[in-house]
Amino acid sequence: MRFIRLIIWKEFSQIRRDPLTIRLIILPVVIQMFFLGYAITTEVKNTTITVLDRSNTPESASLVQTILHNRLFRFAGYAESEADCRERLDKGEARLALVVPADFSKTLSAPAGADVSLMIDGQDANSSNIASGYINAIVTGWSVDVLRQKLAARGLRIQNVLPVEVRPVILYNPMLKSAWYMVPPMAVVLVTMITALLTGFSIVKEKEAGTLEQLMVTPISPAHVVLGKIVPYVVIGLFELCAVLASATLWFRVPFRGNFFVLLLFGLIYMSSSLGIGILVSTIARNAQQVLFMLWFLLIFFLFLSGFFLALENMPDWVQKVTYVNPLRYFMFIVREMFLKGSGFAELWPQGLAMLVIGGVVFGASLLTFQRKVS
């Protein structure tokens, strides 16, 4: 125990003497939070759209205006022909082109209804789909309005034709702000990066400098060294967690509905995995560059399969099975549920347990490997 305290004291002294590292731990956090909170948005706004209105009737004008008035779109001018539409999309002047055929008004009153076409720049499949979904919704809404008017003219109410009234209500994130979903998981990313990278790096540096060897000839055991080394980084990791919590709630105004100490506890459990990975990598790597590359490689792998960018439920089954061993997945889930739903132990204990098991295995393996490599 005395040995561990010695190592802890040494680590803290080294860190304290290195103010740039401290600044670099804080500053990127702030910057990244800022970036992420604002940049990560799956809301598709300001999509440029050009319109080719061959019909030129009050009806077609009404449809076009309804679309253009929507804040989600930016009008890129009228097109002269379909070739013109095509060219504008080629040049990137517009992402969408709405083509209203000449017989629009006439076919509107026909039983089959009217047709319009939407040319979509398919380069970015994701946002194109969403944008076209919006247009579809607007067109449908406009179309229902027309129907309502037609029925009213015949003395009927729309309810005669549309038998169901649907009232969607959004829970937990009523304004559907993407920051609420993406900012809290940043805690996971940052804690992982900092604890794994700094720990791995610290060990490799001592390996290279020869000071590790120096420690090993003293009565201190490898386990003491590792345990002593990780303490400062656990502290830093918890600090990161709080930093994210603070900026999420204070700056982005994401509500935190859970229990602060429970979050810290889960964070601690999680760190057994991230620290363990850092230690494992450092025993394999020869120098700092290798540590960086290996950890980054692993991080990408785990990050993409954690539900950060894309929801896990939508991935193929076999992929989902793989994610069961991914500690990031659990912590991310915990963070999101705690923030938005206010879930606590009662609901999240399975995830906590999974993290504990994984963390125990990883950390234990890393400790064993470290001991073996050093002796």
Next chain:
Amino acid sequence: MNPRIRALIRKEVWHILRDWQTLLIVLAMPVFMMFLYGYALDVNITDVEVMVEDPSPSAETAELIRAIDESSLFKVTGVVRSAGNPGDIFKKYHVKALFRFSSSFAADLRRPGTPASVQVLIDGSDQNLGAILRNAVEPFLQKCVLSILHVPVPVSVTMHQIILYNPQQKSAMYFVPGLMVIILMMISAMLTSLTITREKEMGTMEQMLVSPIRPAEIMIGKITPYIALAGIDGALILLVGYFVFGVVISGSLLLLTVASLIYIFAALALGLLISTLVAKQEHAMLIVLPATVMPTVLLSGFIFPLTSIPIVLQWIAHAIPATYFLIVIRGIILKGVGLAQLWQPMLVLTCMGLFLLAVSIRKFKVKQ
């Protein structure tokens, strides 16, 4: 070529070949990520787990529930008579939506003029899914009910989609260019950012500075071997894209190669700049990821469209090389356009690379 630069390039190549672990990761990472994107991240929103609250079960509600379950979009994991506190249902069962039929649903349905009411509680945590569900539930339910009642859906306007440049909506056409942008930036910046810092820490930089070699020569000598390495990565991505995912380059391969090399050069110069500014490797490590990879992933327009992000971030986006390269690479691969349309972003990329290199050389002080 200048013999000193040649000597330095030779030395760097020796280093690269001796460090097989890093080399392995550098070559394997792109391939690996391609497979990840191609197979694992095949995202289709289907079988969204939902529950139903049905206070007065009837033949109609049963049929409606079955229709919901049989649809590709939803999967009904449970039906309850009373939800109690709906929040508990969401917290406990992790469903994404709860359909709550009114207690007089069946009766209202049979009576013309009175709409039957359904409240849909949607978990808005994942706002992407939340928005999709919110937009989808009303038309979906209308259609279901109408088909149950065997009434044709009244329609006024149908919209047809014509998708250009990527008609089969192959997701590979979307992520292959994007991965090129991200991976090349990542690998390049990570490689060069540590290389100079490492030599400073080891003391070998001092040894070089005492020799006749000039700072500019050091920089050029250090960048050149990594251009080749990153270039191999780029080629790997395109090869895997072609052979495994069927991504065909519509435009000129030559133009693509040139553009990629310019981008790699700019990315390497950026990494080099970072490493001239710091003296210790761990500082370089802490800077490089948020300074290069983060902005590239978030702001280049690959995942999140440029027009959707706040104006300030759009300005920043226009200051990073990735944004321009994405335009070029998408243009060549997907649109098949050529130099005539792409000379502007390519010029910007070249200028950025040269500027970054020049700043690195200036910042690299020989004397203290």
Next chain:
Amino acid sequence: MNYSIETNDLTKKFGSYTAVDHINVSVKQGEIFGFLGANGAGKTTAIRMLCGLLTPTSGSGHVAGFDIMKETSKIRSRIGYMSQKFSLYPDLAVRENLRLYGSLYGLDKNDLERRITEMSVQLGLVDLLPRITGSLPWGWQQRLSLACANLHKPQILFLDEPTGSVDPLSRRNFWELIQSLSEEGTTIFVTTHHMDEAEYCHRISIMINGKIAAIDSPQALKDQNRCDTLLDAFLAIVEGGGR
């Protein structure tokens, strides 16, 4: 007389701390000059200024006839430097380190091969050429360091603690080599802690707290301080302010 190395009140301050305080040194071509002093006396700072790695705060210096402040590029190709920290590439082979430094100093292919052979023979590195540098014992790495510094036949060799922790036999071989280089006309500017090595020098200087406290031949210093060994003379000067 043209001196190989000449300084005039050369000074370096770091903030309020004066590391090198108005030193005046003149070293003739072919001389072996021992630059002695306690740890922290300012020796490494002085050498780094002479090599063009550090800008002096005031005073002037000339190395190989060129101004150390304004003409450092001309100086570089004429000097060789062996730093205190062993700074060759540990993951490269011995031959590769030699090739690298030779090329950096402008040796063309034929000259390079010839000089590598000459230096490896002279320093006993022939069998070690294919070995990875980092795997060699410290003493051999020191020899490699010297070889790399000398490949381009510089006019002046700056050696900072070149025989750090090398065994006595190797140290003697090392100094024999230095002496033969000196006889060939190379000026050797060397710092060392080993007093027995200082005896090999033509002249030595002793630096205390950034100033040069004494500068003369080893024998003269011993005589002036009435000591039999240089070690005693050194201690007398450093501790007692002797001459």
